[in-house]
Amino acid sequence: MLATTVTSALGQYPGWQQAVSYDMQATLDTASHQYQGVAKVTYKNNSPETLDKVFWHLFFNAFQPGSMMDVRSRTIEDPDRRVGSRIVELPEDEWGWIHMERVKAFGQDAEFEEDGTVLVVNLPKALRPGKSVTLELAWTAQVPRQIRRSGWMNKEGVEYSMTQWYPRLCEFDHHGWHSNPYIGREFHGIWGDFEVTLDVPEGYVVAATGVKTSEKSVDGPQGTPRTQSTYKAEDVIDFAWAADPDYMTETVAVGDVDLNLVHQANPEIDSNWTALAGYAAKAMAFINEDIGPYAYPQYTVVQGGDGGMEYPMITLITGERSLRSLVGVTVHEMAHSWFQAMVATNESLHEWMDEGFTSWAESRCMAHLFADPMKPSEDPHGWAYASYIRQHLSGNEEPLITHADHYKTNRAYGVGAYSKGEVLVEQLGAIVGPEARDAAMRRYFKEWSFKHPGPHDFKRVVERESGLELDWYFQDMMHTTNAVDYQVSGVQVHNDSAVVQLARLGDMAMPQDLTLTWEDGTTTSVHIPLVMMRGHRVLDDGEILGEDWPWVDPNYELALPTGGKRLKSVELNASGLVADVHPENDEIEFNLDLIQEALQSH
Numbered sequence: 145m146l147a148t149t150v151t152s153a154l155g156q157y158p159g160w161q162q163a164v165s166y167d168m169q170a171t172l173d174t175a176s177h178q179y180q181g182v183a184k185v186t187y188k189n190n191s192p193e194t195l196d197k198v199f200w201h202l203f204f205n206a207f208q209p210g211s212m213m214d215v216r217s218r219t220i221e222d223p224d225r226r227v228g229s230r231i232v233e234l235p236e237d238e239w240g241w242i243h244m245e246r247v248k249a250f251g252q253d254a255e256f257e258e259d260g261t262v263l264v265v266n267l268p269k270a271l272r273p274g275k276s277v278t279l280e281l282a283w284t285a286q287v288p289r290q291i292r293r294s295g296w297m298n299k300e301g302v303e304y305s306m307t308q309w310y311p312r313l314c315e316f317d318h319h320g321w322h323s324n325p326y327i328g329r330e331f332h333g334i335w336g337d338f339e340v341t342l343d344v345p346e347g348y349v350v351a352a353t354g355v356k357t358s359e360k361s362v363d364g365p366q367g368t369p370r371t372q373s374t375y376k377a378e379d380v381i382d383f384a385w386a387a388d389p390d391y392m393t394e395t396v397a398v399g400d401v402d403l404n405l406v407h408q409a410n411p412e413i414d415s416n417w418t419a420l421a422g423y424a425a426k427a428m429a430f431i432n433e434d435i436g437p438y439a440y441p442q443y444t445v446v447q448g449g450d451g452g453m454e455y456p457m458i459t460l461i462t463g464e465r466s467l468r469s470l471v472g473v474t475v476h477e478m479a480h481s482w483f484q485a486m487v488a489t490n491e492s493l494h495e496w497m498d499e500g501f502t503s504w505a506e507s508r509c510m511a512h513l514f515a516d517p518m519k520p521s522e523d524p525h526g527w528a529y530a531s532y533i534r535q536h537l538s539g540n541e542e543p544l545i546t547h548a549d550h551y552k553t554n555r556a557y558g559v560g561a562y563s564k565g566e567v568l569v570e571q572l573g574a575i576v577g578p579e580a581r582d583a584a585m586r587r588y589f590k591e592w593s594f595k596h597p598g599p600h601d602f603k604r605v606v607e608r609e610s611g612l613e614l615d616w617y618f619q620d621m622m623h624t625t626n627a628v629d630y631q632v633s634g635v636q637v638h639n640d641s642a643v644v645q646l647a648r649l650g651d652m653a654m655p656q657d658l659t660l661t662w663e664d665g666t667t668t669s670v671h672i673p674l675v676m677m678r679g680h681r682v683l684d685d686g687e688i689l690g691e692d693w694p695w696v697d698p699n700y701e702l703a704l705p706t707g708g709k710r711l712k713s714v715e716l717n718a719s720g721l722v723a724d725v726h727p728e729n730d731e732i733e734f735n736l737d738l739i740q741e742a743l744q745s746h
């Protein structure tokens with residue numbers, strides 16, 4: 145399923161991506177919380193450039209006083225409560241680190257330098273286009289006390305959350321190297337094949353990315369019994385695992401996929417986790433239909449970490465939650481499989497394409513799982529709209545093109561990536577129509593899985609699906625904090641016609657949907673496209689097409705026949721699809737008796 149030569153239907157992609165395979169072993173000492181690692185990593189340079197260095201992430205080095213993650217956490221205006229000043233307070237034997245002992249490349253010793261959370265390896269000879277190099281690494285690592293995502297002993301007593309745990313080769317693509325220091329947020333990686341052997345004391349239950357291909361008992365130092373299990377995973381951008389002696393596993397099938405739920409045996413949470421299995425299976429079946437088929441043989445939801453964090457084929461979530469919260473976090477992390485694991489945009493640069501698209505898919509899935517016949521009109525995306533609008537009005541919004549680690553506040557990052565990202569997708573329904581939007585998302589997943597697309601690739605898919613031009617939309621939504629604010633500025637009612645005046649008050653243009661409600665309860669709908677869309681969405685039955693609105697004009701007027709009926713209200717954005725930041729000026733309601741008096745007095 146993975147293409148190293150990338151050609152989209154349009155062929156506009158640069159046409160290559162790097163490839164890697166890891167053959168790795170880790171031997172964990174649970175007394176010191178250290179492990180010994182060895183790896184043979186084969187890296188194929190599919191780029192047209194000759195490389196003389198390769199960069200690796202050493203994420204565990206973030207968990208020591210003075211690291212960039214520590215400094216950032218102590219100086220940002222609104223620190224993540226999970227980190228705060230915990231790193232600087234760690235005793236040395238609870239720090240995290242990875243110390244490289246040896247690196248060989250092309251069979252020769254290679255010079256290397258550890259620079260915080262990044263390892264730079266100078267290749268003893270150049271890696272030319274189309275050629276491969278095998279790198280042999282040996283290192284010692286200390287697993288940090290659990291602070292953020294990975295570590296030993298999380299707050300629920302899970303012993304090992306092993307994420308961001310090994311030297312991970314940085315991605316090199318047509319933009320260059322992506323050797324981001326680990327400060328705390330999003331990731332990017334090369335698709336690769338992993339074969340990982342985990343050697344742990346007997347009695348530990350392991351959950352991991354991939355499929356277990358073997359397990360055997362071995363003798364450790366002083367004859368202590370240990371278990372070695374090997375996992376294989378193909379076409380994944382990362383490999384994560386967790387281990388705890390109290391884990392129990394339940395497995396349900398979703399088609400050919402094994403869905404594993406792994407949690408500590410605990411009478412207080414067991415029944416929630418059993419119920420979760422049913423919801424998780426339904427969720428996966430729903431997203432398979434809604435977005436496209438899940439590509440891997442298994443998915444594991446494991447208790448661990450510090451909230452919820454996605455990895456290929458596995459997620460670590462905290463487990464002592466209400467059922468609804470367990471389902472919510474699981475659906476979110478599972479939905480990441482489509483956007484983080486299979487599509488895999490560079491989440492550091494385009495965090496909204498990962499968190500936002502995931503949140504959008506999550507909201508749809510949650511609405512499906514918890515459909516409430518008593519509240520059929522409840523908007524599954526309402527929370528995202530409200531959160532984005534609140535942040536915009538606060539004046540602290542930052543544009544979505546901001547690098548995930550560089551937002552001034554955690555809040556601006558969170559609302560931008562999750563809420564505005566979700567709004568960006570949902571609001572396309574107001575421009576291209578909900579059906580074309582949904583079809584575009586499916587097409588995007590199908591055409592761009594395993595290819596690391598960027599924003600323009602998504603934009604082109606929506607344009608091709610709808611036949612409309614959308615550069616204006618993505619430009620404003622991604623690169624600016626411009627917002628939409630339209631107003632019904634006036635209505636003149638005559639006996640046989642109503643003249644409606646609209647105004648654009650905000651900086652961002654949007655096509656508008658106008659609904660006139662008549663005294664007898666009937667409605668008239670008008671769709672008003674923008675000139676620069678070069679077309680309009682499919683109209684609903686009976687919907688009237690207004691003249692294109694040239695966005696530069698702050699005002700717009702249209703006259704509609706009343707057919708002798710009295711007008712009750714005039715409303716913009718009745719569907720709520722447009723994130724109009726001042727909905728209070730979107731509607732004019734008439735007191736019919738007053739109007740009647742007014743008409744008679746003239």
Ligand SMILES: [Zn+2]
Pocket residue numbers: 476480499502
């Ligand atoms: Zn997420």
